[in-house]
Structure formats: structure tokens, C-alpha cells
Amino acid sequence: MEFICKRLSIQAIAHNLACADDITTGWSPNETNVHLYSDTVHALLNEEQQRSNMPTVVTHAVVGLAAGTAVSGQKMPARFWVLSAVCPMLPDLDVLAFVFKIPYAHPFGHRGFSHSLTFALIVGLLVTIVFFRKERLRPKRFMLLSLYFFLITATHGVLDAMTNGGLGVALLAPFDNTRYFMPWRPIQVSPIGIRRFFSHWGLMVALSELLWVWTPSIVIVAIVKWVKGKKRLRPYFEKVIR
Numbered sequence: 718m719e720f721i722c723k724r725l726s727i728q729a730i731a732h733n734l735a736c737a738d739d740i741t742t743g744w745s746p747n748e749t750n751v752h753l754y755s756d757t758v759h760a761l762l763n764e765e766q767q768r769s770n771m772p773t774v775v776t777h778a779v780v781g782l783a784a785g786t787a788v789s790g791q792k793m794p795a796r797f798w799v800l801s802a803v804c805p806m807l808p809d810l811d812v813l814a815f816v817f818k819i820p821y822a823h824p825f826g827h828r829g830f831s832h833s834l835t836f837a838l839i840v841g842l843l844v845t846i847v848f849f850r851k852e853r854l855r856p857k858r859f860m861l862l863s864l865y866f867f868l869i870t871a872t873h874g875v876l877d878a879m880t881n882g883g884l885g886v887a888l889l890a891p892f893d894n895t896r897y898f899m900p901w902r903p904i905q906v907s908p909i910g911i912r913r914f915f916s917h918w919g920l921m922v923a924l925s926e927l928l929w930v931w932t933p934s935i936v937i938v939a940i941v942k943w944v945k946g947k948k949r950l951r952p953y954f955e956k957v958i959r
């Protein structure tokens with residue numbers, strides 16, 4: 718109910734703004750118009766903050782686990798699987814920015830630095846250094862593990878950039894804080910908060926993610942497994958992690 722009222726309110730403000738614009742052909746910024754415009758922008762931004770989250774965190778975890786399944790052998794340590802699920806979810810810790818009143822479009826706002834390739838690279842390196850200490854003395858294995866955790870963390874920003882809502886993703890931060898979207902954006906943006914997720918919107922999100930993320934992930938894993946079994950390739954990561 719609160720959400721519907723909010724939408725109506727935004728529409729009313731936008732309508733007023735449009736009328737004011739019609740009447741004042743050759744628009745000149747007076748105090749009333751500027752105030753009206755400011756209200757509209759703030760209202761729209763507040764709504765966008767509530768709309769624009771992600772594919773759900775569960776879906777990000779599924780992508781990581783699918784990647785782990787595709788590249789790993791059968792005897793992977795538990796920490797590998799836990800980190801495969803957690804790393805792709807980490808970028809959305811930036812929803813805390815809303816708690817601390819950091820604006821959405823700020824470099825450290827939602828979908829900002831934490832969704833960048835730089836952040837993913839830092840995560841990849843730190844995770845390998847902290848959780849796979851033995852590999853620090855094996856440069857090739859260290860690099861492969863770091864690359865793996867970098868890539869699965871980076872999938873988060875890429876998937877968010879394929880959603881149909883919110884601001885874009887600062888993929889190149891901190892060097893370029895432009896918010897980017899992919900040219901193709903089939904994924905329904907997910908709501909923030911459990912209450913909103915159990916709604917028609919939440920159902921649309923779930924179906925969208927099943928179609929555009931879960932299904933391709935399962936198909937890719939199946940193909941990789943089939944190829945490995947067919948050619949009897951020894952799973953590479955089984956050799957990397959001991």
C-alpha cells in the first residue's frame with residue numbers, strides 16, 4: 718500500500734511538472750519550478766533506490782557454485798564451495814550505503830565501487846592469500862585460484878548490468894565512475910527487502926532469473942561435465958588445490 722501511494726505521488730508530481738512545462742512555453746527557471754523539479758527528482762531517486770538491487774543474492778551464489786562445479790574436480794575442500802557461493806554475493810554488501818545515507822550515484826553507493834572489476838580483483842587476491850595459504854609458494858596455482866575468484870566475483874557486476882532497473886554499474890571504478898549497463902538487459906531487477914519479494918514483482922524476478930541465469934548456468938555446467946567425461950580430461954582445479 719505504501720509503495721502504491723508512493724508511485725501515485727510520484728506520478729502526480731510528474732504530472733504537475735509536465736503541466737507547468739506546458740504552460741510556461743519558453744520555460745524560465747523560477748523558484749516554484751525549481752522546487753517542483755527538485756521534489757520530482759528526489760521522489761524518483763528514492764523509488765529507484767528501492768527498485769534497483771540485483772538479481773537476488775541467491776542467484777549470484779548459484780552462478781559461483783555453477784562455475785566451481787564446472788572447473789573443479791570431485792574432492793574440493795569445503796572452503797572452496799563456501800567461497801564460490803559467498804564471493805559473488807559480496808558486492809551487494811553495499812546496500813549498507815542506504816543505511817549510512819550514501820547517495821545511490823556516489824562512487825561508494827549501491828552498484829558503485831563494490832561492483833567494479835577492481836573490487837573483484839582485490840577479492841580474488843585476498844581470498845586466495847587468506848584461505849589458500851599453501852598456494853602462495855606456488856605462483857601458477859596462486860594465479861589460477863586468484864583468477865577464478867576474481868571472475869566469479871566479477872560476474873556480479875556484469876549480471877547487475879543486465880538488469881532492467883536502477884542505475885547502471887560502476888564496472889570501471891575507481892578509474893571511471895560512470896554507471897554502465899549492458900546493451901542487452903533481459904533480467905528483471907529484484908526488489909530490496911523480503912516483504913517486497915513475496916509479491917507479483919518477486920514472482921516475475923524469480924521466473925526471469927530462472928530463465929536467464931539458472932538455466933544457462935545449468936546448461937553450461939552440463940556441457941563442461943559432458944566434455945570432461947567424454948575426453949576423460951583430468952579436472953584442472955583438483956591439481957591446483959590440495
Ligand SMILES: [Zn+2]
Nearest residue numbers: 770771809877
Ligand atoms: Zn548488486
